[in-house]
Each structure stands twice: as C-alpha cells, then as structure tokens.
Amino acid sequence: MKLVTAIVKPFKADEIRQALSDVGVQGMTVTEVVGFGRQKGHTELYRGAEYVVDFLPKVKLDIAIPTELEDRVIDTIISVARTGKIGDGKIFVRNLERVVRIRTCEEGTEAI
DSSP states (O other): OEEEEEEEOGGGHHHHHHHHHHTTOOOOEEEEEEEOSTTOOEEEEETTEEEEEOSEEEEEEEEEEOGGGHHHHHHHHHHHHOOSSTTOEEEEEEEOSOOBOTTTOOBGGGGO
C-alpha cells in the first residue's frame, strides 16, 4: 500500500478529486496549507501599499491506495494539476506499513 501526498494549487482540487474517482480512488483527505518552493512568494498591492506574500495557499491531498494503483494515480494528478507554470506543486509517495479501519477493524487494502 502507498500513501500519495500531492501539494497542488487550490483551484485544481475538485478536478483532481473527480479524475481520481474515475480511476478507482475511493477517498482522500484534503487540507488547506500554505508554503513556498522555488516561487519564493510574490508581492501584492493593497490600498496603495506593496507587501510581500511569503507563503502561498496550496491544497494538500493525502491518498491511501493499493500499490498497483500508484502509477495511474500519479499520472492522473499530473495530467490534471499541470498548468506548465511555476507553482504547479509536488507529489510524494510513501509506503504504508499498516492501515486499520476503526469501525470494522479491517486491515490492509480492505481498510482503504
């Protein structure tokens, strides 16, 4: 089993959710986060004053999947989230040693 974590632009979250549902993903956790990478933030003008926005809003998607879906999930996220501009995001993949559904005590892929 794998845990895929994707950090993407907020306006792409719903489109990604729908596309992942179409490839068999049954659930995910979505968290609003802020951060920066190579973008290093940007400057904005507010009431005539210029200020620097160091942290940019992003959405973090945590998706637990069976190992055999890994490539399809990653390809789907990339195809939907890519705009070709800086700040499209990152995808991280980690191994999941154990998953337990609390309600039924099911374990492994049945718990996903």
